[in-house]
Amino acid sequence: MDKNKSNQLNDNNTGSRNLGRLIMQLRRLERQPHTFGSAGPLTPSEIHTIEAIGSEGTVLMSELAGRLGITKGAVTQLIARLEIKELVVRSPHPNDSRGTMISLTEKGKEANTAHEEVQRQFYNQLRAQLSEQEIEIFEKGIDKLNSFLRK
Amino acid sequence: MDKNKSNQLNDNNTGSRNLGRLIMQLRRLERQPHTFGSAGPLTPSEIHTIEAIGSEGTVLMSELAGRLGITKGAVTQLIARLEIKELVVRSPHPNDSRGTMISLTEKGKEANTAHEEVQRQFYNQLRAQLSEQEIEIFEKGIDKLNSFLRK
């Protein structure tokens, strides 16, 4: 009993500490630019924006702000930069003349798929070290984590 | 067979996509200040610095830079701010007169334990939704992820 209790406390601590370590690692990762496809080096914000636009279809500026969890002003600035780099294009909204629709250029799509590929390969490395069941449980945990963080 | 293959591809994609979503959520979280204990609102960088110093013992400036994965110059700036907020103190290294040792003040320790408590409670919420075995597997996955990211 005592042993069990101490184990549980221990797990509790190391578990949350490891999660903290993961956050630390991600902070480090999310600071440096990376190169995807033929587009030059892209900052994390740029890549996440491209990711949020997606290769299919178009997205409203304000919708983009919502997806990225940043202000409209920040989106304006990001899109301006990506437009200069020729990774996205603006086009007027068909019905609402206030709206601006954003979509990826060919170069932007290329960067997006290259990024997806990197992510998939990275994730495959992880999968390779776990059994199918373990992966399933791990993903369940990630899902729970996501739903907690959404609030 | 075909069904199996398509499933695997599918899992592969949704898994890496969910991981991407987690990163997005963490980015959002790591942008806003939070209040811990009696210390006022602390920026993520400030809290992570306090976390890296720890409540026990003292840390060299350069060691701190290593732990946080940032430059010495950045540490100098962070510590200066935390010193003004009276959360850390500088003291000379006993043997090496070039060195500066950093440690938490009482107020700093309070912020640290308050932060740990928040993390533990958060993690307990997650634990509550998974069985013991699942938690164990989940933590294994987080560990693997950490070791991948270290490189």
Place this chain on the structure above:
DNA sequence: ATTATTAGGTTTAGAAACTATACTAAATTT
């Protein structure tokens, strides 16, 4: 029909969190 409000975007100034570079001073090597 006007007015008022809301919603979509942009602009600008400024904050936060860095980096890179140059520097000082102390410790170590050679």
Place this chain on the structure above:
DNA sequence: AAATTTAGTATAGTTTCTAAACCTAATAAT
């Protein structure tokens, strides 16, 4: 004793964001 390394600081500049003010178009209210 000179050269190099290590610890830390200072400063200027970059990136990524927010907040607030603003403009214009769409919608609601009266």
